[in-house]
Amino acid sequence: MPEPKKLIGEDGRRLDGRRWDELRPISLEVGVLKNADGSAYINWGKNKIMAAVYGPKEVHPKHQVLPDRALLRTRYHMAPFSVDERKNPAPSRREIEISKVIREALVPAVLVEDYPRTAIEVWVEVLQSDGGSRVAGITAASLALADAGINMRDLVVGCSCGIIDSTVVADLDDTEDKEGSGDMPVAIMPNLNQVTLLQVDGIYTRENFQKAFELAIAKGREVYSMQRDALAKRFFSGEPQPMEESA
Amino acid sequence: MPMVQRKQVIPGDVIATGNHRYGSYIEKRGDEYVALRIGLAEVGPDGVKLNPLTGPYLPRAEDQVIGKVVDINGFGWVVDINSCFDGFLPASFVFGREFSPATHDLSSKFKVGDVIGARIESFDRSRDPQLSIRGEGYGKFPEGEIIKMSPTKVPRLIGRRGAMVNFISERTGCDVKVGQNGVVVIVGPPEGMAKATAVVKMIDQGTHGADLMGKVEEYLGGSSVAGA
Structure with a gap:
């Protein structure tokens, strides 16, 4: 086996200069697509992801109709130009699986029972990909759902953690994801304090698992405050409104 | 005058705690009232209300x-x-x-x-x-201009007991019909229709504060006596 690449330097900094618990730069924007009912765009490290929500709308084909709730359709897709080597645009095994886990991460937050016999479509399009694109996709998709005015119990926010050079670190980028020895994407509903996505690969000790899990949640809450700011910017002109008095 | 507290909320935010009556787009969890939509929440003597800022039209009887x-x-x-x-x-x-x-x-x-x-x-x-x-x-409706707007903005277009829509009709000489589903039909003389259309679009697009009537008045020009 080849000698594993050194991912943390002598000074304790990672390849891109971050400390172990530092996030990559993140920016979020809500309401970027005119024709979608709700949309959001996220820049997370080198990830550039667009999320769009359409619906609630009629379900086609009709046999998929759920009589008591909405059908939440999710598609995670990577553009052919999103990676160094052209990616075949047909949905791969990985994309189909990520579509499924994103759907299952979002469903607990959406009040699907409020929209019986309808479909709500969530499209997550990765325009440029880096590590942690599923959690970035979930973060953007939940903003797009809120922008579309779908009833939601809470926003959903994701963050990944992992192990590189036997150390637990936050927010792996592409190299760390590939060269490192463990990746743990986590999505949470921050107000409800519930986990909606938890995937793990690699080998963890109990201590490392606990540490990575708690770090992912803490960092997810940091991203949540950015989500709030993005919504405030779109809907409340960025500034909180003063309390008013009226009859 | 009883105090009404207003608050900007996003899904998951707690609007109030305790025991209140509450309206649509709000969920009660324990003794907390939680917002389900992005909007402006009000806590007052009538209970907890949420006016959403975005969302689709869902039919309700009597609409x-x-x-x-x-x-x-x-x-x-x-x-x-x-x-x-x-x-x-x-x-x-x-x-x-x-x-x-x-x-x-x-x-x-x-x-x-x-x-x-x-x-x-x-x-x-x-x-x-x-x-x-x-x-x-x-x-x-045999004739007229059809405009679609966000259903959540319809109450602003109608105004208190129809004040806004009556004011626009009066000033532009157009008949403005508003559906609660966000569809508006305007019939009248061409120059009036252009003005009325522009006003409806303005109400639809902006996030307006308290004095929307003032803004509309300014837009339509003339003295402010006729409206009210």
């Missing part, structure tokens, strides 16, 4: 809507009411009890493509909304 006939079948008209559910206007509501598919021609009353005003007679989770045109001001 006045404007829709377009998209299909005719033997028993009535299928009407697009700008929602995920199509409205259905039964022929017996139009022709009366003696309606029979053999003797009555449905397209003599409304054709596919006609724009009609209607009231939502009934709607529940299991059936599509049923429409009725019984009453004043319903039925076919």
Whole structure:
């Protein structure tokens, strides 16, 4: 086996200069697509992801109709130009699986029972990909759902953690994801304090698992405050409104 | 004057705690009232309310809507009411009890493509909304400009007891018909229609504060006496 690449330097900094618990730069924007009912765009490290929500709308084909709730359709897709080597645009095994886990991460937050016999479509399009694109996709998709005015119990926010050079670190980028020895994407509903996505690969000790899990949640809450700011910017002109008095 | 507290909220935010009456788009968890939408929440003597800033139109009984006939079948008209559910206007509501598919021609009353005003007679989770045109001001709109706006902004366009929409009609000389589903039909002289259309679009697009009436007044020009 080849000698594993050194991912943390002598000074304790990672390849891109971050400390172990530092996030990559993140920016979020809500309401970027005119024709979608709700949309959001996220820049997370080198990830550039667009999320769009359409619906609630009629379900086609009709046999998929759920009589008591909405059908939440999710598609995670990577553009052919999103990676160094052209990616075949047909949905791969990985994309189909990520579509499924994103759907299952979002469903607990959406009040699907409020929209019986309808479909709500969530499209997550990765325009440029880096590590942690599923959690970035979930973060953007939940903003797009809120922008579309779908009833939601809470926003959903994701963050990944992992192990590189036997150390637990936050927010792996592409190299760390590939060269490192463990990746743990986590999505949470921050107000409800519930986990909606938890995937793990690699080998963890109990201590490392606990540490990575708690770090992912803490960092997810940091991203949540950015989500709030993005919504405030779109809907409340960025500034909180003063309390008013009226009859 | 009792105090009304206002708050900007996003889904998951706690609006108030304790014991209150509460309206749509709010969920009660324990003794917390949680917002389900992005909007402006109010806590006052009437309880906890949330006015959403975005969202689709969901039909409710007694709503006045404007829709377009998209299909005719033997028993009535299928009407697009700008929602995920199509409205259905039964022929017996139009022709009366003696309606029979053999003797009555449905397209003599409304054709596919006609724009009609209607009231939502009934709607529940299991059936599509049923429409009725019984009453004043319903039925076919033979002419006019159709504008679609966000259904969440419709209350701003209507104003307190119709103050805003009456003011716009008066100033532009147009008849402005507003459906609660976010469809607006404007009929009148061309220059008035252009003005009224622009005002409706302005109300739809901006996030306006307290003095929307002032802004509209300024936009339409002239003295401020006529409105109110």
